Amino acid sequence: MSTNLRRHWMLQGIASIGECGLFFVAVLGAVPKSLRYWRELARQIWFVGAMSLVIVMTCGLFVGMVLALQLYYTLSIFGGTAALGTVVALSLFRELGPVVTALLVAGRAGTAVTAEIGLMRATDQLDAMSMMAVDPLAYVASPRFLAGLVAMPLLACVFNAMGIFGGHLVGVSWLGLDNGTFWGNMTSTVDLHKDVLDGLYKSVVFGGVVSLIAVFQGYTAPPTSEGVAYSTTRTVVFSSIVILAVDFVMTAFMT
Amino acid sequence: MTVASDHQPVPGDALVQVRGLRTQIGAKAIFDGLDLDVPRGSVTAIMGPSGTGKTTLLKHMTGQLRPDAGSVRVDGEDVARLSRRALFGLRERIGFLFQNSALLTDFNVFENVAFPLRQHANLPEELLRDIVLTKLQAVGLRGAAALMPSELSGGMARRVALARAIVFDPMLILYDEPFVGLDPIALNQVLRLIRTLNKTLGITSILVAHELAAIRRVADRVYLIANGRLVAQGAPDELEHQDSPWTRQFFGGEADGPVPFHYPAPDYATELGFAGARR
Numbered sequence: 001m002s003t004n005l006r007r008h009w010m011l012q013g014i015a016s017i018g019e020c021g022l023f024f025v026a027v028l029g030a031v032p033k034s035l036r037y038w039r040e041l042a043r044q045i046w047f048v049g050a051m052s053l054v055i056v057m058t059c060g061l062f063v064g065m066v067l068a069l070q071l072y073y074t075l076s077i078f079g080g081t082a083a084l085g086t087v088v089a090l091s092l093f094r095e096l097g098p099v100v101t102a103l104l105v106a107g108r109a110g111t112a113v114t115a116e117i118g119l120m121r122a123t124d125q126l127d128a129m130s131m132m133a134v135d136p137l138a139y140v141a142s143p144r145f146l147a148g149l150v151a152m153p154l155l156a157c158v159f160n161a162m163g164i165f166g167g168h169l170v171g172v173s174w175l176g177l178d179n180g181t182f183w184g185n186m187t188s189t190v191d192l193h194k195d196v197l198d199g200l201y202k203s204v205v206f207g208g209v210v211s212l213i214a215v216f217q218g219y220t221a222p223p224t225s226e227g228v229a230y231s232t233t234r235t236v237v238f239s240s241i242v243i244l245a246v247d248f249v250m251t252a253f254m255t
Numbered sequence: 256m257t258v259a260s261d262h263q264p265v266p267g268d269a270l271v272q273v274r275g276l277r278t279q280i281g282a283k284a285i286f287d288g289l290d291l292d293v294p295r296g297s298v299t300a301i302m303g304p305s306g307t308g309k310t311t312l313l314k315h316m317t318g319q320l321r322p323d324a325g326s327v328r329v330d331g332e333d334v335a336r337l338s339r340r341a342l343f344g345l346r347e348r349i350g351f352l353f354q355n356s357a358l359l360t361d362f363n364v365f366e367n368v369a370f371p372l373r374q375h376a377n378l379p380e381e382l383l384r385d386i387v388l389t390k391l392q393a394v395g396l397r398g399a400a401a402l403m404p405s406e407l408s409g410g411m412a413r414r415v416a417l418a419r420a421i422v423f424d425p426m427l428i429l430y431d432e433p434f435v436g437l438d439p440i441a442l443n444q445v446l447r448l449i450r451t452l453n454k455t456l457g458i459t460s461i462l463v464a465h466e467l468a469a470i471r472r473v474a475d476r477v478y479l480i481a482n483g484r485l486v487a488q489g490a491p492d493e494l495e496h497q498d499s500p501w502t503r504q505f506f507g508g509e510a511d512g513p514v515p516f517h518y519p520a521p522d523y524a525t526e527l528g529f530a531g532a533r534r
Contacts, residue, residue: 120360128357131317132371132419133343 023216027141034142041143048109049151053158055108056101060159063100064166067091072175084177085186088167093190093199097160099247102206105152106239110214113144114235117218118228141215148211153203160199198254202247209246210239270295270427270459271316275325278311285311287483288325298453298460300474300491304505304514307480309463310354313429316461317349318342330426347375350420350428356412358404364391365400368419375423390418393448395441409436417445421452428452430462434469446473467506479505481514
């Protein structure tokens with residue numbers, strides 16, 4: 001890759017980040033007006049939250065089951081299988097719950113939001129709203145952004161609950177660990193503030209990040225079928241990278 | 256149901272006044288000092304060859320585009336200088352019919368037409384329903400109120416979009432290609448509707464269209480735009496008989512004239528590889 005091309009890509013990347021930042025400010029500015037459209041907000045929370053429940057619950061269950069299997073094997077080497085419940089819960093609350101939920105929501109709801117807004121742009125629906133003196137930022141962008149903020153921590157809670165249930169199924173029902181030991185160790189070790197709430201804070205941030213990227217990509221999608229397709233892909237790619245990067249930064253500050 | 260404004264009166268009672276409009280999009284100069292007035296209460300048609308900037312002119316009138324120079328005043332207000340809030344206030348008094356209808360695909364026909372009313376007028380549901388059904392009846396689609404946009408033909412979608420554009424009884428309606436896809440029956444009704452709105456409510460209408468027969472029936476005045484400027488204007492019948500190369504070519508549909516039929520391109524024979532054979 002030539003130096004000029006590299007510089008061009010870098011400048012384009014920086015310009016996009018700047019554009020996304022300005023868009024974020026505009027979306028935040030439109031939030032008070034968007035509360036007028038509470039029906040639309042409720043519809044979006046339903047779409048991002050309730051419609052993602054099946055995938056989040058299923059994945060949560062399997063992640064918890066796999067986690068329990070892997071950890072049981074590792075802990076048995078050191079004779080520490082009694083700590084299985086604690087380690088499963090800590091892994092889920094602190095890391096896997098928020099991160100995997102965010103990745104799932106980016107793939108399911110984020111892409112749908114980008115495609116929907118991109119098609120609205122391509123078919124002049126956003127311009128039509130604007131011509132009817134309805135601010136598309138307040139009617140379309142802000143409700144979807146807020147829906148991500150609200151739905152993500154709730155989905156992470158569901159994911160965590162299903163994960164622990166999966167861990168219990170494998171650890172207690174299948175591998176024969178004592179039920180009291182599983183729950184007792186977990187409840188005595190897991191801290192509400194340090195573990196549970198920190199994970200939820202992460203979820204809120206991830207919800208904002210995924211929604212912002214999805215809405216921004218849709219809003220700025222070129223009005224062609226190829227443009228919408230690329231923007232949808234970018235939502236998944238950028239969301240995944242940003243979620244993991246932000247997770248690292250937040251974990252570094254929280255521990 | 257128009258919103259009152261504290262506008263300044265426009266000289267000559269022109270609702271829309273375009274002065275010295277210059278617009279460049281990319282490398283192409285769309286307007287090069289365009290001047291025109293649209294009288295209040297008239298039906299005005301804007302015509303011209305494809306790609307001459309007719310839709311762009313409508314976008315200037317609604318503040319979707321800002322001019323590089325010159326001004327577009329609507330109801331006394333310089334559109335490009337309006338704040339976002341004031342611009343939205345102006346847009347509440349303008350109806351816009353999009354070229355591709357631009358119906359909201361999540362809503363059915365009824366809700367599409369009701370959308371502007373729900374957003375800006377706090378009306379009782381019964382009254383809102385009556386207004387929407389009246390407008391749908393006017394475009395012949397009252398029976399289609401429950402259909403989704405995906406279930407409509409192109410012509411039906413256009414009529415729904417028309418009902419939505421007039422639902423607020425605006426002071427100005429901008430129609431971008433309103434006759435495309437309409438069958439003769441629907442066309443006749445739409446022409447009548449435009450004229451009725453103009454006569455009964457005094458609504459000013461600006462049409463961008465290519466259908467000469469329809470324009471002759473509905474428009475009071477025609478502006479012919481080409482090469483970024485106004486090249487002819489007058490009543491439809493007058494304009495057809497004007498002895499100017501622009502009107503002769505445009506209304507006669509001739510390939511030869513001031514408006515090139517072909518987009519600028521290198522020599523045809525050269526591009527086909529026959530250049531050597533010519534020498």
